[in-house]
Amino acid sequence: MRVAVIGCGYIGRRHAEAVRLSPYAELVATCDIDPARAQAIAGTDACAYTDYVALLQKEKPDVVTIATPDHLHVEPTLQALRAGCHVFCEKPLAMTLEEARLMAETAAECGRFLAVDYNRRFSFGYGKAHQLVLEGRIGDVTHAMFRVTDGIPPFVKGRGAYAFLFSMLTHHIDLMRWFCGEVASVYALQSRPDEEGKFLDTVLSFEFASGAIGSIVGGWREGQTRTIEALEVGGTQGAVLIEDVQKRVRLHGLSPDSVEEFQPDYFWGIQTEFYHSLDAHVLSFLERTHKGEPPLVSGWDGVRGLEIVAGAIESHCSGCRVRL
Numbered sequence: 001m002r003v004a005v006i007g008c009g010y011i012g013r014r015h016a017e018a019v020r021l022s023p024y025a026e027l028v029a030t031c032d033i034d035p036a037r038a039q040a041i042a043g044t045d046a047c048a049y050t051d052y053v054a055l056l057q058k059e060k061p062d063v064v065t066i067a068t069p070d071h072l073h074v075e076p077t078l079q080a081l082r083a084g085c086h087v088f089c090e091k092p093l094a095m096t097l098e099e100a101r102l103m104a105e106t107a108a109e110c111g112r113f114l115a116v117d118y119n120r121r122f123s124f125g126y127g128k129a130h131q132l133v134l135e136g137r138i139g140d141v142t143h144a145m146f147r148v149t150d151g152i153p154p155f156v157k158g159r160g161a162y163a164f165l166f167s168m169l170t171h172h173i174d175l176m177r178w179f180c181g182e183v184a185s186v187y188a189l190q191s192r193p194d195e196e197g198k199f200l201d202t203v204l205s206f207e208f209a210s211g212a213i214g215s216i217v218g219g220w221r222e223g224q225t226r227t228i229e230a231l232e233v234g235g236t237q238g239a240v241l242i243e244d245v246q247k248r249v250r251l252h253g254l255s256p257d258s259v260e261e262f263q264p265d266y267f268w269g270i271q272t273e274f275y276h277s278l279d280a281h282v283l284s285f286l287e288r289t290h291k292g293e294p295p296l297v298s299g300w301d302g303v304r305g306l307e308i309v310a311g312a313i314e315s316h317c318s319g320c321r322v323r324l
Ligand SMILES: NC(=O)c1ccc[n+]([C@@H]2O[C@H](COP(=O)([O-])OP(=O)(O)OC[C@H]3O[C@@H](n4cnc5c(N)ncnc54)[C@H](O)[C@@H]3O)[C@@H](O)[C@H]2O)c1
Pocket: 006, 007, 008, 009, 010, 011, 012, 031, 032, 033, 034, 037, 050, 052, 067, 068, 069, 070, 071, 072, 090, 091, 092, 117, 118, 119, 155, 167
């Protein structure tokens, strides 16, 4: 498949490297409004563009990956879908629910695949924990709890009061759905607005359709250089614990000596773990697209994530729990 990458910054570079690892794909073009960035990633084997409309017309790629800033995902995705491409889009799909729904509907109308990059599902830690849950090793899921702290990424400056929800917690909201099923209601607290009014700390609590309950407690800290996230999923027969997603997963049974530990077989470190999950997701999308199989994390997962974000914002504004 002929693949193009639109947006050649930090993440676009990773998309391109993952495409180059795929036996099903060839990187044919890159695009960035900064020509030097497009060229740096294109190298000698792909063509560099500064206008994605020209790229779509001239290169006629089969697949496009989108790694432009959060508020610039919609137009390139719609144009690529309408040009007949399958699209792998960075999270969040869009900054409004209406636009996200339009993206997923357009993919369906055009008969093309649309994936959203909730790459954490492809990390060793969350993937292993999910496998243990699916295997029934903790019985029925009763609760889940995330802790998340991270540095403030430069690209969210000026992106509104709820940038942490859109840009970061959208990953963990997706993981909550993955572990516990559909969210029935959400309640949100926000605190510590910075000088531009962006809330730095968030607490979300969830009720799931299954009857399970959950929470996410998270925050951005100026100057923090490493993402720290921990998860506990509890069930009727035990619990899976991730104290640090980059290191290990523990499975606790009901008795004190019933503990199993799982570690990734690659050298762990922040870049390795993060790049591993990004590469694995791009590679999965390319392989499945090549085989005509829909993506594991579809545009509709991106829409559902944003419905929950919208519910959280409504809850924060009204002070009430919001049913979804
Ligand atoms: N999945 C993840 O874990 C993860 C992690 C970090 C960032 N992201 C997401 O990836 C996206 C990109 O983030 P980043 O850190 O690479 O940002 P970045 O600023 O490094 O890169 C964005 C690039 O897009 C280019 N661009 C802007 N407008 C464009 C246009 N109209 N056409 C072509 N190129 C254009 C910019 O010049 C820039 O080079 C964001 O949506 C971000 O939320 C995802």
